[in-house]
Amino acid sequence: MDKIKKERLSGVDWGAPLPLLPLRDMVIFPGTVAPLFVGRPKSIEALDHAFESGRIIMLATQKNAKVDEPKADGIYEVGCVTEILQVLRLPDGTVKALVEGIDRARIKEYIGGPKFFSVIVERIETKKKINASTTALLRAAQSLFERYVKLNPVISKDVARGLSGIDHADSFADAAASHLISDTTKKQEILGTVNIKIRLELLISKLQEEIDILAIENRVRGRVKKQMEKSQRDYYLTEQMKAIQKELGRSEGDKTEFEELREKIDASGMPGDIHKKAVKELGRLEQMPPMSAEGTVIRNYLDWLLDVPWKKRTRDKLDIKQALKILNEDHYGLDEVKERILEYLSVLKLVNKMKGPILCFCGPPGVGKTSLGKSIARAMSRKFSRFSLGGMRDEAEIRGHRRTYIGALPGRIIQAMKKAGTKNPVIMLDEIDKLSSDYRGDPSAALLEALDPEQNTAFNDHYLEVDYDLSEVMFITTANMLHTIPRPLQDRMEIITISGYNDSEKEQIAKRFLAPKQIKGHGLEQKSVSFTSDAIVRIIRSYTREAGVRNLEREIARICRKVARKIAEKEEGKGKAKRSLRPKTVINEKALEQYLGEIKFRDELKEEKSGAGVATGLAWTEVGGVILKVETIILSGKTKFILTGKLGDVMKESAQAALSYIRSRARDFGLARDFHNKIDIHVHIPEGATPKDGPSAGIALAASIVSALLGIAVRHDLAMTGEITLRGNILTVGGLKEKLLAAQRAGIKTVIIPKENKRDLKEVSENIKKDLEIIALEHMDEALKLALVKTPFKKVKSKSGSKRSRPQESRMSALN
Known part of the structure; x- marks a missing residue:
């Protein structure tokens, strides 16, 4: 290598002017072969002149690549003296030249010419002395270059193999620098560095920088590739799903089950923490096989979360007069209860929002406690839900079962909320005095939270495992007696005692409600059947003995059945007669024995004599x-x-x-x-x-x-x-x-x-x-x-000294 370089150096006349070819966006290093595409007229003239006069030309990089005709101060001082190996003229007028760098040179003088620049240059000689530090730098540079080649797909493996055989620090530094993917300024900096040690350090720095950049690029490229692969995979699977749905007869616009659930969760109005829990459970459901048992449990849980009302309310009807009219239409008497409901509506009208009251109607059977709850809901335009507590002995009936149990369900209160479908219904808990308890817990203790206005804002059902607000619910409980209800539970309720009806009240109830209801229910007309006041009073006193009116209604229904049978037997075989032609049946006191038989109860009358x-x-x-x-x-x-x-x-x-x-x-x-x-x-x-x-x-x-x-x-x-x-x-x-x-x-x-x-x-x-x-x-x-008919006390002595008589002495003498 050195022998070839010496031969080429001997062919260069260092004192003679050399044609100058300014380069744009490239740097030629000694010992490297590179193609040049020359298009500027002056550059072509300089190339032709050099090729004809010895093939030696000075190549120097211009500082600004956009300048077509650079001046002397626009060209770097250090360049490379090169030999032109080949020149090829292309059809478009440009020239392709193959050049090989001989050695570094510094431009000493510019010689202007009409067609191109000529320059006087001096050779820049590098020190050949190699020491241990230079060797260490060389090895480090070679190692980094190998890593660089592996990361950079542009550089072929042949280049890496060729450079691995170079053991001269100067030659390796120039060859490696020529293959760096870096800007022109950095390459020019390496070309202009004469000290081999400094040049290797600079090369190592540039190589490390390029390696870091390439590593980042590769990571980004890998990430993009994975995303592209995932997108392609998703696209492929989506297309397959569309094809399957098309085969099943479903339209492309149909949403998936999970999409529908997600939309329902977003639209349900759940509080933030509960919404987050629902989304988390939906994410778990999406990851599970469709037929897994756990998936079914989660799906049922999500269905319950979505079915329970979170924001839907009915608008309360706050017309006090209308509410009183409805209550009077449905029930006779019960003034204390009606007054309490109207008070609640009045306060609600003034404050707009109020905690629902917890009322307990206590009274004997049949006085209308349960039907009164329905009437209250109708008067307030609220939804009504009822369930009975009679015989309930499992605490889980109120609070629900844990989801870990097979067939687990929420408690009866949450079920009632689902049935009502609104956040502010009227919920009636019937027969609260007949709750029981055993080893499974005490339901009355579980009700303490639900029926406490200070606590039921965060009622926690074991199945839902989230806090549910019951503060807008109007709870009404019913009981026949109070002594069986635990004291803490009584303390949470406003107890309204409903006493039994007297005879006159029962008479009015029978006339206004019971008789018309039973007449209609048995297919009769109000005009065709009537009850006299004496008959109703007789039924109350002689055929029923109760505080309420249930048996009274049964006796009236019994009479209506017998009247209906008579009418049906008369019309049998004659075709259906017109209702208007039916004879009127009057139920009076004398007819009662015919319809109801012998009297069942005789009034306990006072003694005839004292x-x-x-x-x-x-x-x-x-x-x-x-x-x-x-x-x-x-x-x-x-x-x-x-x-x-x-x-x-x-x-x-x-x-x-x-x-x-x-x-x-x-x-x-x-x-x-x-x-x-x-x-x-x-x-x-x-x-x-x-x-x-x-x-x-x-x-x-x-x-x-x-x-x-x-x-x-x-x-x-x-x-x-x-x-x-x-x-x-x-x-x-x-x-x-x-x-x-x-x-x-x-x-x-x-x-x-x-x-x-x-x-x-x-x-x-x-x-x-x-x-x-x-x-x-x-x-x-x-x-x-x-x-007593006469005073039982003996007479005392008067002030005059007379004695009182003792009429009882004769009788008591026998007793004594």
Whole structure:
């Protein structure tokens, strides 16, 4: 190599002018062969002149490639003296030349000419001394160049093999630099560097820079390639799916199941965290095989999340007058409940948003608690949903089951929300007093959260596993009794007591609602069947015994069936007669026995005459009020106190308290202090098969015992109710309305009640109060003076010194 280079150098006349060919965007290095495409006229003239006069030419790169006729200051000072190996003229007028670099040279002087530049140059000699550091730099440069070649697909492997055989640092640096994909400035910098060590360091720097750039390019190219492959794969699969759907008869516009689910999730209005969870579950579903069991579980879960209302609401009808009209259309009476609903609507009208109330309707069966919930929903224009809690004993029925169980479902509350389809329905929880509990949990404890307005904004169902807002729901619960409902649950509800209907209320309900409903339901016309008031009252008193109106409706339905049968039998064989020609059937009191048979119940009437030892008490039952006849007889014996009539513990204790009161007042009654030692007292309350309990018969028991002991009759037209204490005080009782109704029905004229119950009289209808003389007392002494036909207390000495008579002495002498 060096020998060839020396021969070529010997052929160069370094002192003679050499033609100059300015190069654009390329740098020629010593020892490299490169093609040139020459198109400028001056450059072609310089090339031709050099080829004809020895084939030696000076090649130098111009600083600005866009300049067609560069000046001396527009050309780099260092260039390469080259030998022209071949010249080829092309058809378009350009010339292709093949040149080989001989050695570096510096332009010393420009010689202007008419056709091209000529220059005087001097050779730039490099130091040939090689040391260890130069060798190390050479090896590093060779290693980097090999990496560069591997990364750069433009450079052929033949070039790499050719350069690997060069062991001269100067030659390798020039050869490697000529193959660098870099800009002209960097190449010119390497060409102009004479010191071989510095040149190798510069080359290593440029190679490392190019390697980094190529690595980045390759990564980008690889990423783009993968994306292209994925896009092509997706396109291919999409086309296959279209072809399959076309074979199945589906149109191209049909959305996939996952797309539809995603759209439903976005449109559902879920809160942000719940929406994120739904999207995550959908992503899991997409990754699962269609027939996997877990996929079915996730799909059911997403269906429930989407079916539960998140933002849909019904607009409340806030017309107070219209709401009252609807409530009156559906139910007669129940003023307290209606007033509470109208209050809620009024507040809602003023504040626009309010937490839903938690109401509990407590009352006997058949008074319209469940139907009242439907009427409330209709009055407010809300959706209505109902489910029964009777017999429920599994806590999961309220909160739902975990998704891990096969066939798991949300709790009944979430199911009711799905059924309603809105966020603000009226949900009725029927028979809340009949909840049970066992090893599976206590449903009443699970209801504590749902029925608490402060907590139900984030009700957590075990199946959904997300917080659900129940604060806009109006919960209504129903119960027949309160003592079976846990106290914490009672505390969360606003309890509204619905007492039984009296006879006049039942009569109005039958006329307005029950009779028209049953007449229509049995295919009859209102004009063809009518019930008289006397007949309805007779049905109420003699064929039903209840606080509500269910049995009353059944008896009316029974009459309508018999009327319908008669009409059907008459029209049989004659063709269907016109409805207008059917004879009118009037159901009066006399016809009831024909339709309903013998009467089922006889009213407990007052005693025909007053008698000793017989007092009339009043009691409350689940079907309404009744009168109790308390009978007492005095027998010879040894201090026995006998109580019969299937009495409960509380009533037995009340009788004991009454006897203790009488013994403590024995002197006032004219009795010996030990009057009870030689007698037995037997107290009996008839209808012995019927259980009886409660303290409200206390004063009736005391009156009956005093009457039997003294032989003074109790007024037969007077009834009494009240709890008695050992000191004779009369304490308040419950169920006053029903008790007074029973007294009215039995023909009682006067009723004694506790003084504390006087405030309850405002709930009693006027038609009851006008038939009864109601006297409120606070002590038993007053009650005895009023109940017995004459005072039971002995006369005291007057100031004049006269003594009172003791009319009871003759009777008590026998007892003593």
